[in-house]
Amino acid sequence: MKKVNKIKWGIIGLGNIASQFAADLLLLEDAELTAVASRNFTKAEQFGEKFNASRIYNSYDLILEDKEVEIIYIATPHNSHAELAIKALEKGKHVLCEKPMALSYEDAERMITASKKHNKFFMEAFWTRFIPSIQDVLEKVKSGAIGNINYINADFAFYGSETENKRLFDKELGGGALFDIGVYPLFLSYILLGNPKEIIAKAIMHQNKVDLQTSIILQYENAQSILHASIVSDSEMKASISGTKGKFHLNSPWYIADGYSLFENGVEEAVFSLPALGKGYTHEAIECHNCIRNNKIESELWSHQNSLDLSKIVEEIKTQIGLSFA
Structure with a gap:
């Protein structure tokens, strides 16, 4: 039997969406949940045990230093997406970042720039696109x-x-x-x-x-x-x-x-x-695998430009309704 070359995942932020995503990863024979990170170590231990993660971290910085982890799934609250994604890309990790990828168009641009600069795959986790x-x-x-x-x-x-x-x-x-x-x-x-x-x-x-x-x-x-x-x-x-x-x-x-x-x-x-297969997060994970294996830094189905376009639309709406996160 041919040995499956598994893509090794790390997850930052271990809430409800991360649980659903991790459960779906278990359905893919070419995916491995290598490490998980939460600032609450007990939560990280429980999550890791439930989804068979090899390593548990109570620090986001530590998981980014893990040489085994190839791609980081970021499932923290929206306000931390930009900085964590950029830091992960700088550390040589591919990144799947929960939507919305950022709270401003300016931050969205910074994330895409980091992906291109470090030549690492980056995608906003718009799972609906792949259903x-x-x-x-x-x-x-x-x-x-x-x-x-x-x-x-x-x-x-x-x-x-x-x-x-x-x-x-x-x-x-x-x-x-x-x-x-x-x-x-x-x-x-x-x-x-x-x-x-x-x-x-x-x-x-x-x-x-x-x-x-x-x-x-x-x-x-x-x-x-x-x-x-x-x-x-x-x-x-x-x-x-x-x-x-x-x-x-x-x-x-x-x-x-x-x-x-x-x-x-x-x-x-x-x-x-x-x-869908499982909850449906499987399909975006499969897209990540295909892109990484083909040395692509973005998906053709949900590209960097797609994310930037949507971010700009949201930015205009944010302005019109008087919403500010400053």
Whole structure:
């Protein structure tokens, strides 16, 4: 039997998303969780034991010095993404950084510059881009299956508790609806229609000066996107992509859709089922492996420029709604 050459991962920040990501890594025969790091050593020990990590660190600096680790997955709060990613790249590590990659366009540029300077792979962890159903819908849209896109509608909303989800309401940690979940509907519009000609955004703010809910219109030459994000209300979390010949409905929750439907003249014509492997983080990890093995410093599916474009859109919305992390 041929020996599998495993990509060796390290994880910084061991919260809920990191747990889901680590569980998905176990599903990939060419992935190994080599090391984990948390400033809480007990937490790091428990995490490492659960997901079979070889080494445990109570220091972010120590994991970056580990010669065995090839790629670092950064899953800390948003406000630390930029500095940790840049430091990891400087230490010769490849980096997969949770979204949003940074709290400002300026920091996003610094991260991309570091990737290029040190010739190391860097990708924003926009896992939705690699989900099978999303990939399939994008291919069908490109092939003209529903004609020219003229309308996109997508939201991401849930009830957040200030007691249980303190990070969401913490300005210092980059909290609020826009940066935590608003980037998802913005991503869908961007990946289908590109950069908008005009952005209109309105928000309801918390007393802590983070946005509780934000509604956005993206204006294109021949299309509009109506998008919404909220951490204080629920929604069906469906997404629709309408064109001149028909429309696609992504199953709820659309950002991890296990399939979608095609409608023509208001009638459901076809249903497609494309479940993800595991939770779905597997697919972005597979993309990282492919890029590293092919000596690429960015993904063609979610490139450096894609991340910068989305960051610039978010920056404009941030300005319009009066959101600041300074």
